[in-house]
Amino acid sequence: MKIHTIETPSLGDRSYVVHDDAGTAAVIDPQRDIDRVLALVEAHGLTVTHVLETHNHNDYVTGGVELARVTGATYVMSADEDMLIDVHGVRDGDELQVGAVTIRAMHTPGHTPTHMSYVAVDGEQQAVFTGGSLLYGSVGRTDLISKAATEELTRAQFATAKRLATELADDTTVLPTHGFGSFCSSAASDEQSASVDPKYGVETSTIADQKRANVALTITDEQEFLELLISGLDAYPRYYAHMAGRNKVGPSAIDLSPAVEADPTELARRMHAGEWVVDLRTRTAFARDHVRGTVNVEVGNSFITYLAWILPWGTPVTLVGDSQEEVSEAQRQLVRVGVDRPAAQNAGGVDTYGTGLDRDSYRVTDLEELAKRFADGEQPHVLDVRRDGEWAGGGIASAMHVPLHDLVRRVEELPREGEIWVHCQSGYRASIAASIVARSGRTPVLVDDDAGRIHELGFELTTG
Secondary structure (H helix, E strand, O other), rough: OEEEEEOOOOOOOEEEEEEEEOOEEEEOOOOOOOOOHHHHHHHOOEEEEEOOOOOOOOOOOEHHHHHHHHHHHEEEEEEEOOOOOOOEOOOOOOEEEEOOOEEEEEEOOOOOOOOEEEEEEEEEEEEEEEEOEEEOEEEEEOOOOOOOOHHHHHHHHHHHHHHHHHOOOOOEEEEEOOOOOOOOEEOOOOOOOOOEEEOOOOEEEHHHHHHHHHHHHOOOOOOHHHHHHHHHOOOOOOOOOHHHHHHHHHHOOOOOOOOOOOHHHHHHHHHHHOOOEOOOHHHHHHHHHHEEEOOEEEOOOOOOHHHHOOOOOOOOEEEEEEHHHHHHHHHHHHHHHOOOOOOOOEOOOHHHHHOOEEEEEEEEOOOOHHHHHHHHOOOEEEEEEHHHHHOOOOOEEEEEEEEEHHHHHHHHHOOOEEEEEEEEEHHHHHHHHEEEEOOOOEEEEEEEOOOHHHOOOOEEEOOO
């Protein structure tokens, strides 16, 4: 049995391809851009017979439906999942034969009520694809279905973790979908519970590792686990509300060809109409020179999580940047969460798409300069855009706290006069927030720094 991992760092997720020596394969939890899966399948000469979903995903639009259609594979998920498309439904204990590999379904509720894990065995090795149930050091969050169901699902998640640890051998490889930066993950253990396995080439873990370090397995009291997990649940991206419904009806194929080119006049028209023009360049390049009214979301691993979180759902998006590669990467990330096509694009750089348009700039600095301002007796406006849980760990006492995901609707609460010094945990969210502040006609200062330094630089602090 061989297992290949396809990582999607922008969402903190993994997909897997498992196959036997003859090349008969199954794919678990594929992302929507299935060209990555197809390229791997072709490179290894594989035949995909099954596409398995551990659950109806809340954090991305699945590629499973289209992958099954393209390959002719059987599309598999829980028989109790309420889907509007045809699936091969499985229940606890059901087995599927993927060449020489036997895959057994285990009902592992908690992340969702109908969640399935899949145990793959070939007589020599055993691995379990745990989706959003048992993660590395943690478990999948339990509040995505509804607030009313959170306690029941948390108790189910506790029982699921115990069942996996009890019924599976200690040397079983644990391969979750979530937990690599995904907001589908809940409270984690501080103790290392995974390591890079040379056989797989990525970080993996075992049941034995999880028994030692996973918060759901080191805590023995269900009520203690319930209180700990629920207390650690912070905000999650708003776009999650649209994912499960989209997956239920069966997502269509995607089009990653370049969008229509927009010249400066067209960009101005779109902004005037209330559409979003998103500048993908680095935070420092944007601060130095940008088209007034654009929003800066630097393309990278955090790009889609925060853009899709703050974007009013359904608003047309135009992408601008320095290169087609930059724009294409952003477009690929957008389709993963159901933004199927950009309204337009321009990859010629700001001196091309900004010709004749109003341009602007703002300062970039660090927390040390901000501390000096306070030390000199000034009272600068400070905006902290971290999440509630981060703010509760301590913030600058005089700061306004507006989490980034609330800033678009609350920007009018900010002062009109004077500079607004914007900071977050590391600078990435602050850069987005600074562009939103600038878009509102105010004057931001981007504090591109590590928030851990506020405890070192003599700021008066609050405990939230």
